[in-house]
Amino acid sequence: MKQTLEKKDYEEDTIPESELFSPQDKPKPARGDTYFRWLTAVCALVLPLIMIAIGLALLYYSVPALRKFGIGFFFSEEWNPVTQQFGALSSIYGTLVSTILAMLIAVPLSLAIALFLVELAPPRISRTVGTMIELLAAIPSIIYGMWGLFVFAPIMAGYVQPWLSTYIGWIPGIGALFQGPPMGLGMLTAGIILGFMVLPFTCAITRDVFQMVPPVVKESAFGMGATTWEVTTKVTIPYGLVGIIGAFFLGLGRALGETMAVTFVIGNAHKVNLGLFYPGNSIASAMANEFTEATEITYISALICLGLVLFILTYLVQIVSQMLLRRMYRAWSVGL
Amino acid sequence: MKKGWLLLLTLVAALLVAGPVMAQVKSLNGAGATFPAPVYTKWAYKYNQDTGVKVNYQAIGSGGGIAQIKAKTVDFGGTDAPLKPEDLKSLGIFQFPTVMGGVVPIFNVKGVKAGDINIDGSTLADIFMGKIAKWNDPAIKKLNPEAKLPDKNITVVHRSDGSGTTFIFTSYLSAVSPAFKSGVGAGKAVKWPGKNSVGAKGNPGVAGQVQNIDGAIGYVEYAYAFQNKIPTIDMKNKAGKVVKPSLESFQAAASSADWNTAPPGFALMMIDQPGDNSWPICGLTWIMVYKDQPDAAKGKAILKFFDWCYKNGDAMAKELHYGPMPDNVVKMVQDGWAKEMKSGGKALWP
Numbered sequence: 257m258k259q260t261l262e263k264k265d266y267e268e269d270t271i272p273e274s275e276l277f278s279p280q281d282k283p284k285p286a287r288g289d290t291y292f293r294w295l296t297a298v299c300a301l302v303l304p305l306i307m308i309a310i311g312l313a314l315l316y317y318s319v320p321a322l323r324k325f326g327i328g329f330f331f332s333e334e335w336n337p338v339t340q341q342f343g344a345l346s347s348i349y350g351t352l353v354s355t356i357l358a359m360l361i362a363v364p365l366s367l368a369i370a371l372f373l374v375e376l377a378p379p380r381i382s383r384t385v386g387t388m389i390e391l392l393a394a395i396p397s398i399i400y401g402m403w404g405l406f407v408f409a410p411i412m413a414g415y416v417q418p419w420l421s422t423y424i425g426w427i428p429g430i431g432a433l434f435q436g437p438p439m440g441l442g443m444l445t446a447g448i449i450l451g452f453m454v455l456p457f458t459c460a461i462t463r464d465v466f467q468m469v470p471p472v473v474k475e476s477a478f479g480m481g482a483t484t485w486e487v488t489t490k491v492t493i494p495y496g497l498v499g500i501i502g503a504f505f506l507g508l509g510r511a512l513g514e515t516m517a518v519t520f521v522i523g524n525a526h527k528v529n530l531g532l533f534y535p536g537n538s539i540a541s542a543m544a545n546e547f548t549e550a551t552e553i554t555y556i557s558a559l560i561c562l563g564l565v566l567f568i569l570t571y572l573v574q575i576v577s578q579m580l581l582r583r584m585y586r587a588w589s590v591g592l
Numbered sequence: 593m594k595k596g597w598l599l600l601l602t603l604v605a606a607l608l609v610a611g612p613v614m615a616q617v618k619s620l621n622g623a624g625a626t627f628p629a630p631v632y633t634k635w636a637y638k639y640n641q642d643t644g645v646k647v648n649y650q651a652i653g654s655g656g657g658i659a660q661i662k663a664k665t666v667d668f669g670g671t672d673a674p675l676k677p678e679d680l681k682s683l684g685i686f687q688f689p690t691v692m693g694g695v696v697p698i699f700n701v702k703g704v705k706a707g708d709i710n711i712d713g714s715t716l717a718d719i720f721m722g723k724i725a726k727w728n729d730p731a732i733k734k735l736n737p738e739a740k741l742p743d744k745n746i747t748v749v750h751r752s753d754g755s756g757t758t759f760i761f762t763s764y765l766s767a768v769s770p771a772f773k774s775g776v777g778a779g780k781a782v783k784w785p786g787k788n789s790v791g792a793k794g795n796p797g798v799a800g801q802v803q804n805i806d807g808a809i810g811y812v813e814y815a816y817a818f819q820n821k822i823p824t825i826d827m828k829n830k831a832g833k834v835v836k837p838s839l840e841s842f843q844a845a846a847s848s849a850d851w852n853t854a855p856p857g858f859a860l861m862m863i864d865q866p867g868d869n870s871w872p873i874c875g876l877t878w879i880m881v882y883k884d885q886p887d888a889a890k891g892k893a894i895l896k897f898f899d900w901c902y903k904n905g906d907a908m909a910k911e912l913h914y915g916p917m918p919d920n921v922v923k924m925v926q927d928g929w930a931k932e933m934k935s936g937g938k939a940l941w942p
Contacts, residue, residue, distance in 0.1 A: 337783070
């Protein structure tokens with residue numbers, strides 16, 4: 257039998273004229289509605305206004321430092337309050353390095369933990385550990401800082417750093433990272449503490465994302481004979497990838513601006529060192545340390561200019577993450 | 593019911609009338625340096641019990657204190673680093689000292705006890721500049737021939753936050769070592785040149801870090817070292833004598849200092865003072881008030897409070913390991929009040 261598709265004319269599906277509202281007939285919105293709309297609009301406006309105001313204020317107060325040091329402010333390592341010479345390089349470098357270290361620790365760990373909780377662990381353990389992760393996220397950062405200073409730093413100084421410098425320090429290239437005085441404080445310790453701090457956030461969101469993968473999708477993969485590993489790598493992770501990346505950018509934003517925990521363990525030296533054991537500093541820690549006692553205008557202005565750099569840095573991270581997410585969403589158009 | 597309303601109304605009216613009057617004499621607000629905050633708080637507490645006047649002091653740091661008094665949001669400001677004479681003049685501020693304290697070098701070397709070693713100013717400066725990097729360096733050995741000093745690296749622990757303690761300490765090192773003066777200088781935060789140096793936040797941070805690292809040296813306020821029993825290093829003073837840090841040696845420094853030639857605002861740096869018993873690293877902390885007080889009652893209340901502190905506060909200060917001001921200094925301060933503190937052209941004191 258031969259089947260053909262025949263063109264068939266359907267009646268046009270239009271609403272008869274009589275049933276349409278003309279503008280005059282449209283029920284007038286109650287006055288309360290208008291007020292409410294304006295009220296919410298004003299509330300919504302407050303947020304961007306505050307952001308713009310903060311940005312402008314930072315820019316305004318950075319002018320004295322920028323005028324004095326020019327573009328060189330961002331490339332100078334010199335930071336000397338006595339001679340009033342300031343440069344942001346060591347702080348920017350420290351912020352980036354400590355954040356990268358933190359993400360290197362937080363990303364694989366939170367993926368592993370989330371997978372274990374969702375795919376492998378018995379429900380009771382999964383629930384308990386899940387609650388503990390949320391509790392960890394609620395701990396104030398200064399507690400992480402003090403724990404880092406009094407408990408973790410001695411461990412680093414006594415065991416971890418000597419071990420690293422003996423067994424990895426000699427390798428050409430990567431070994432250069434594991435050099436410096438084993439004091440326990442420094443870039444590496446700060447990065448690890450930051451990683452621990454970010455972990456609960458990324459982990460909690462990653463777990464939620466994995467949980468939102470529809471069981472039907474996973475079960476169909478299992479039905480095709482896929483192993484747990486295959487389901488995880490080929491179904492769960494790709495499905496939730498957009499959400500996972502979003503979680504990591506959230507963690508990244510938090511790591512960039514973290515102040516107290518970093519201040520306690522980073523060593524607070526305005527120096528750029530390749531070795532991760534050397535003390536360094538970050539933008540947020542420099543501001544927390546020095547703002548209270550800064551009295552000269554150039555000094556204050558230089559500190560505020562550091563704040564401006566952090567402001568822009570965080571903003572860029574947000575923009576990049578948004579762009580990345582949108583592109584991925586368009587490319588795969590799957591998932592959450 | 594009606595009576596109740598009437599009562600409430602009278603109460604509110606009474607409060608409205610009495611409120612501003614009460615506020616004028618019943619409370620004073622100050623802000624600034626953290627170093628003297630414990631003793632100011634204690635004085636304020638006792639003063640409130642004795643007179644009913646409430647004095648609030650917010651320990652927000654000297655920089656904050658100066659900013660707040662400039663903005664006129666507080667009645668008095670506290671600072672650990674004196675204002676420059678030209679600033680005092682242009683702002684019309686009267687500055688006077690309240691208490692003094694000492695800064696002590698602390699250390700942690702296995703096998704060496706507190707008081708076992710002493711050090712002089714230029715050697716201390718070399719250590720903090722990273723020029724002396726080992727504990728058995730000849731310069732340290734020469735001062736301590738009997739001490740068993742190990743072949744251990746010195747780790748310098750300094751304050752990472754801007755602080756009056758750092759200001760006093762670096763002022764001393766600059767005064768005794770020309771190399772330190774040209775290479776580092778004095779300030780509330782400085783650029784520490786040593787490679788083996790690490791910054792820690794606050795007195796607890798420095799003390800904690802020194803105790804963590806074998807071979808570390810640092811500096812903290814005396815009160816902090818004393819209360820936490822942290823090993824200190826004795827100092828060789830200007831007279832060439834080895835002194836231990838104590839309230840007595842701080843006060844010896846204060847009484848041998850030459851107050852008559854002090855810069856305006858009693859901006860005397862109590863470092864490297866003469867006298868056999870003088871501890872070489874001491875510092876004052878100051879209060880800042882406007883010479884011209886817009887409100888006479890308030891101006892008087894401020895001076896009354898500090899007069900009470902000078903008269904009754906010595907024992908409380910000593911309990912907290914601060915050195916009170918010698919009597920001759922108090923007299924100089926109060927002469928200054930009589931001469932310079934005014935409200936609407938009229939003298940506020942006595």
